[in-house]
Amino acid sequence: MSGRLDGDPIPRRDFLGLAGVWTTTIALLGSLLGMIRLPKPSVLPEASRRFRLGKPEDFPPGTSKVISGQNVLVISSGSGIAAMSLVCTHLGCIVAKTEGGFSCPCHGSFFDQDGQIKAGPAPRGLRWLEVTRAVDGRLVVNAGREVDPGTYYSA
Amino acid sequence: MSKSGIAIITENLRSLPRNFRDSIVRHDRPESDRSRSQAVFSNLFLHIHATRTHIRSLRPSATFGLGIASISLFIILLVTGVLLMVYYKPSIGLAYESMKDIHFVVPSGRLVRNVHRWSAHLMVIAVILHMCRVFYTASYKPPREFNWVIGMGLFIITLALSFTGYLLPWDQLAYWAITIGANIAASPRELTDAVGITQSFDPGGLSKELLLGASEVGQDALTRFYLLHVMVLPLAMGALVGVHFWRIRKDGGIGRPDINQTAAGKGVDDARSLRNLPSSPELSPTKSYGLMCVVDGKTPATDLDPVDTVPSWPYLMRAEVVIFMACVLVSIVLGMLMDAPLKELANPSVPENPAKAPWYFLGLQEMVSYSAFMGGLIIPAIVVLGLGLIPYIDREPNPPGVYFSSRGGKRVAVRSAVFGIVAAVLAVAVPVNFGWLRNWFPDISQIWIIIFNPGSLLTAAYAGWSIRTLQTTQSTRLSAIALFTCFVAGFLITTYVGMNLRGPNWDFYWSSAQWPTH
Numbered sequence: 016m017s018g019r020l021d022g023d024p025i026p027r028r029d030f031l032g033l034a035g036v037w038t039t040t041i042a043l044l045g046s047l048l049g050m051i052r053l054p055k056p057s058v059l060p061e062a063s064r065r066f067r068l069g070k071p072e073d074f075p076p077g078t079s080k081v082i083s084g085q086n087v088l089v090i091s092s093g094s095g096i097a098a099m100s101l102v103c104t105h106l107g108c109i110v111a112k113t114e115g116g117f118s119c120p121c122h123g124s125f126f127d128q129d130g131q132i133k134a135g136p137a138p139r140g141l142r143w144l145e146v147t148r149a150v151d152g153r154l155v156v157n158a159g160r161e162v163d164p165g166t167y168y169s170a
Numbered sequence: 171m172s173k174s175g176i177a178i179i180t181e182n183l184r185s186l187p188r189n190f191r192d193s194i195v196r197h198d199r200p201e202s203d204r205s206r207s208q209a210v211f212s213n214l215f216l217h218i219h220a221t222r223t224h225i226r227s228l229r230p231s232a233t234f235g236l237g238i239a240s241i242s243l244f245i246i247l248l249v250t251g252v253l254l255m256v257y258y259k260p261s262i263g264l265a266y267e268s269m270k271d272i273h274f275v276v277p278s279g280r281l282v283r284n285v286h287r288w289s290a291h292l293m294v295i296a297v298i299l300h301m302c303r304v305f306y307t308a309s310y311k312p313p314r315e316f317n318w319v320i321g322m323g324l325f326i327i328t329l330a331l332s333f334t335g336y337l338l339p340w341d342q343l344a345y346w347a348i349t350i351g352a353n354i355a356a357s358p359r360e361l362t363d364a365v366g367i368t369q370s371f372d373p374g375g376l377s378k379e380l381l382l383g384a385s386e387v388g389q390d391a392l393t394r395f396y397l398l399h400v401m402v403l404p405l406a407m408g409a410l411v412g413v414h415f416w417r418i419r420k421d422g423g424i425g426r427p428d429i430n431q432t433a434a435g436k437g438v439d440d441a442r443s444l445r446n447l448p449s450s451p452e453l454s455p456t457k458s459y460g461l462m463c464v465v466d467g468k469t470p471a472t473d474l475d476p477v478d479t480v481p482s483w484p485y486l487m488r489a490e491v492v493i494f495m496a497c498v499l500v501s502i503v504l505g506m507l508m509d510a511p512l513k514e515l516a517n518p519s520v521p522e523n524p525a526k527a528p529w530y531f532l533g534l535q536e537m538v539s540y541s542a543f544m545g546g547l548i549i550p551a552i553v554v555l556g557l558g559l560i561p562y563i564d565r566e567p568n569p570p571g572v573y574f575s576s577r578g579g580k581r582v583a584v585r586s587a588v589f590g591i592v593a594a595v596l597a598v599a600v601p602v603n604f605g606w607l608r609n610w611f612p613d614i615s616q617i618w619i620i621i622f623n624p625g626s627l628l629t630a631a632y633a634g635w636s637i638r639t640l641q642t643t644q645s646t647r648l649s650a651i652a653l654f655t656c657f658v659a660g661f662l663i664t665t666y667v668g669m670n671l672r673g674p675n676w677d678f679y680w681s682s683a684q685w686p687t688h
């Protein structure tokens with residue numbers, strides 16, 4: 016009974032009321048956390064970014080070829096074969112080949128032959144992509160993996 | 171002797187229509203001021219009005235009806251939007267086909283779609299003009315500060331509704347506009363890439379992923395945008411509109427100079443005789459005016475005679491109906507004259523050239539063409555934050571309802587408009603003629619371009635101009651007028667440039683006749 020003699024530091028009714036308020040608040044906040052987690056996908060619903068090109072002989076040195084549907088340019092030179100993304104690093108439009116390089120139709124970024132940024136709002140050059148070779152000897156581009164500009168694959 | 175059960179039922183059936191009506195409405199036929207007042211305050215839908223309206227609020231020049239026009243257009247959008255949902259299929263394989271069906275096959279589908287599109291454009295115009303009206307009449311002053319903030323929320327939701335609606339046709343216009351928009355959301359990467367921390371801290375990638383549900387615009391993006399467009403944003407809009415209207419009532423209606431001053435001054439009597447209104451309310455409701463009519467101020471001002479007010483029914487409601495019908499008329503006429511665009515099916519390999527956003531985002535697109543992060547996120551955030559804070563920074567007691575507050579205010583507005591236009595023209599003309607940092611130093615770090623670009627310098631110039639006005643006039647109201655006017659001028663100039671002077675590759679052309687053909 017000693018507690019009684021000291022007097023309650025907080026009346027019982029207030030304690031229960033506050034406990035109720037905080038239980039409700041915490042429960043609702045917890046549910047909210049669970050709910051805002053939902054819209055962020057844990058797996059991106061996309062097809063593989065890897066695709067096959069063909070045999071190295073299909074790309075004679077000194078030529079370049081746009082792979083339709085993939086927005087990738089395959090460049091073949093004496094030192095090997097490289098792939099460059101044609102997606103503008105500014106806001107994702109597809110650049111088009113113009114005199115001396117590549118122009119973006121959306122906000123006027125301009126890149127040189129090697130994808131280096133020369134003018135416009137793009138923060139960086141075009142992405143170069145990893146080129147490897149499958150077991151059957153055909154070339155494979157991984158559009159999801161970037162390599163240093165100027166990296167050529169030679170068999 | 172009591173009646174038989176059958177007789178009672180017969181009698182009840184006979185009086186059923188009357189009893190049914192009386193159970194719905196609890197007042198007489200709305201033929202007198204009294205019963206009309208009762209109708210207004212006993213009806214859920216009418217009671218957002220005060221029973222009586224200040225005569226000044228009914229002057230066309232007091233509001234130009236822009237708030238009512240905004241809500242009218244929103245109602246038109248709701249109705250036409252629901253109709254479009256009957257046939258629209260939010261799937262990337264079917265969306266474009268269903269748009270074609272709506273346009274070419276569905277009975278009156280073409281008109282409904284056109285009206286939806288035109289009223290959306292008109293609503294953006296109405297909301298922007300409404301914001302200007304409220305600002306220039308100083309109607310954000312206490313006690314209306316928070317309603318201005320709510321209004322900012324409504325402005326953002328209006329733009330968000332336009333933006334999300336843009337994707338739904340799944341044509342070229344839609345696909346590339348949303349690709350650009352989503353990459354603006356990802357543009358903090360400009361900064362994190364330059365600093366080299368994107369691997370561990372990537373807010374840009376996160377916001378893009380939340381928006382698209384994927385790393386590119388596809389089915390998940392369409393689902394999310396559809397959900398936002400038809401459900402989340404309209405509900406948010408409805409809730410905020412409710413708060414907005416409620417607070418207009420609670421804050422004393424449309425902002426106007428002090429009641430007693432107006433009553434003493436002339437002008438009111440002129441307006442009264444012009445509109446051929448009775449000189450005093452003919453039949454006063456039996457309930458006291460004090461409780462239900464005069465809600466100005468923090469305490470019921472029961473000693474004030476409602477001499478400057480007229481019954482909301484019919485005077486206010488007639489004005490509202492006129493504005494609503496005008497909105498319907500303009501939307502339908504525009505919808506009959508001009509079709510909403512529907513380009514080719516979305517093609518992820520070939521962007522539109524030029525790929526232009528809707529007109530109200532073209533100023534933003536101009537900013538984005540200098541730096542995506544600064545122009546697409548930081549400057550809009552500064553503008554929205556700055557606008558929202560206006561009522562808390564400018565707390566001078568200017569009378570609400572007076573355009574530009576004073577003669578000096580008008581002068582500041584004109585000067586600021588000139589400054590704002592000249593600065594915006596320079597901000598566009600210099601990079602067009604001389605290029606910018608990237609042309610001069612191709613290897614410069616992106617950080618410098620984020621900080622120093624025509625958009626950020628223009629914003630800084632506007633801020634500087636406003637501070638200069640503050641120092642010369644010592645008035646926060648005049649300084650706010652300077653800043654707001656500058657931004658309106660900048661918005662107009664950059665929008666005009668984006669609409670008319672930008673061509674393929676976002677190059678500058680004096681007219682589209684000079685665009686290269688290919």
